[in-house]
Amino acid sequence: MTMPTPVPQSRSITAPPPSRAVAPGRRLVVALIGLPGAGKSVVARAIADQLGLRRVDRDAIRHAMFPRCSYSFVEKRASFRALLLALEMNCMLGESTVIDGCTFSRRSDLERVDQIVRAQGFQAIPVFLDCPSDVARARIERDVAENRHLARDRTPDVVAEVLARMEPPPPGSLTIDATLPAAEVCRLAVESVAALAGMALPRRPA
Numbered sequence: 001m002t003m004p005t006p007v008p009q010s011r012s013i014t015a016p017p018p019s020r021a022v023a024p025g026r027r028l029v030v031a032l033i034g035l036p037g038a039g040k041s042v043v044a045r046a047i048a049d050q051l052g053l054r055r056v057d058r059d060a061i062r063h064a065m066f067p068r069c070s071y072s073f074v075e076k077r078a079s080f081r082a083l084l085l086a087l088e089m090n091c092m093l094g095e096s097t098v099i100d101g102c103t104f105s106r107r108s109d110l111e112r113v114d115q116i117v118r119a120q121g122f123q124a125i126p127v128f129l130d131c132p133s134d135v136a137r138a139r140i141e142r143d144v145a146e147n148r149h150l151a152r153d154r155t156p157d158v159v160a161e162v163l164a165r166m167e168p169p170p171p172g173s174l175t176i177d178a179t180l181p182a183a184e185v186c187r188l189a190v191e192s193v194a195a196l197a198g199m200a201l202p203r204r205p206a
Helices: 040-049 056-065 073-092 107-119 133-145 155-163 182-196
Strands: 029-032 054-058 098-102 123-130 174-177
Touching: 029 040, 029 107, 029 174, 029 182, 040 054, 040 098, 040 182, 056 073, 056 098, 056 107, 056 174, 073 098, 073 107, 107 123, 123 182, 133 155, 174 182
Parallel strands: 029 098, 029 123, 054 098, 123 174
Antiparallel strands: none
């Protein structure tokens, strides 16, 4: 994917190397990469709420397409194609997007996103939420125990399944330590994306 310009270094963010800058404004697509349990949905909502991006969620699309979803490969690919269409429509409407519900374990999926984004004159920002598999598994176990996630694709075993096919994030990805508290991960993600895109952050209440 196209590499964004660097942001200030910190202990929890790995800044990408110098490259083409994101044009000032809101013509961008944020692709969150990471294992199930890394916190992608929490970060996606924070980016959407605080930066005014539209959130496209493959999980929601899949459940809408297949009410009795068996989480088969065909269902997952069909919902991913629908996500790509929604992403393309957002770009055609001039709306920036954050993608939720995808691990992007396969580099080829990110490349398909990048092709659509660049064709519409948008800039892709890949954000890798770096989370060890044991931490991700423990989070899902806790969520299931608290009745938060009961879908079949959110059992702890899914972490190992995704990890087995997980390819390294593309060069230039913004990397955030996802073992930090959720509020801190969200803050770092929002501030970093805003800095790369030349966007002003909303003022915090005094």
